[in-house]
Amino acid sequence: MLHHLIAVKECTKAFAPMPSGLGHYDQALYLLLGRQLEEAPGSGPMWALDFGTFFGHSAFALLLGAGKASQTPRTHVLTLDIFQQPEWLLRQPHIKVFTEKFGGSDGPAVRRWLDDLCSRCGLPKDNIKLRTQDVMQLRAEDLQAISPNGFPLVSIDCGKTPELMNKIVELVLDNRVTPLGATLVFQDFFDWHAPWNAYAFSKMIDRGYAGIRHVAPHLGPLLEVKRHGDIGLVCQTGGSGPIQEDWCRPFAALEDELHTLDQLVTLVEKTGDAGAARQLECLKVGAWLRGNRTAEAEALIAKLDAQWPTYLSDSPLQNAYRRVVHVKTNHKDLTLVLNTPHRANRTAPAARLGRRLRQRASMIRPFALKPVNAI
């Protein structure tokens, strides 16, 4: 258990004013997982694998968490990235602050920032191993050479294409990379731009390679490796969709994608995480769009809108709606709002207040992983 507010405050203070890819709940989760890794039975180094460094926040939060359990943590993090950030991102004012201070956004610059962070927080900088690496070219034996006992914790946040997702699945199910029981965190689980994350997550469960053991508050389920082996190519590759956006590329037959998401919704409902289930249902809108079935996508939006609980923010639904409009008009406007009588109920002052109170309450409560019966 970890006090959410304290964790987030500490992480945010350490990171400020640098760009973070981690939200508040992610910070709490990574601190908790880092501490749990440090406290795991046994001796010798414990390695976490961080797919997608960005500016290093997930890697650092894990080490910061480990540092809560020991002044000389045995937890090490291997963090990998190609460090080729897009131009639009590098133009953002807060990223410019970073690049000016650390001399760029490449591996060496992020290394300098991590060293600075570690020295400010009294943590051993050598416990974070940073590599400039294209994950597509990564081999299980390269990872085994770094941690012969594997990586009991894997954070996944670079599965930005179906091709990358296939590669990541291949690696995490390789017995040279993870021990049985390893935890897999999908940082991109609900992200619209990487829908194959939830799909691959579900396929690993379906085919008996993994199971859900925990649910993280506001972040959804975590996966645990149950069996190693060659699952094959989970996602189809090379497809093209109705618009030129990666998320619109079909990566599975429509019926299969919808069925897989339905199964996942059912599983997640069983864990008691209604918010995660609603978010996954919104991903089904994307599946219809990838299959060129705009009318069905709109019908699903209308259905979800009518049933959306007032105690949950409807931003996943709004996001889905914007993507429907994008596909229909070929014009991307992420400020559009689906305004309906149902939304009016959700935006009524009492409903807003209820959500705000729930959010405050969840931040005051200690942050803990909720165990679920193995699914």
Ligand SMILES: C[S@@+](CC[C@H](N)C(=O)[O-])C[C@H]1O[C@@H](n2cnc3c(N)ncnc32)[C@H](O)[C@@H]1O
């Ligand atoms: C969302 S960011 C990761 C956020 C990070 N985990 C954090 O907590 O701030 C995704 C990262 O994946 C990286 N990436 C994309 N394709 C990659 C590839 N083929 N190999 C390695 N990294 C890649 C990007 O450069 C980007 O930095």
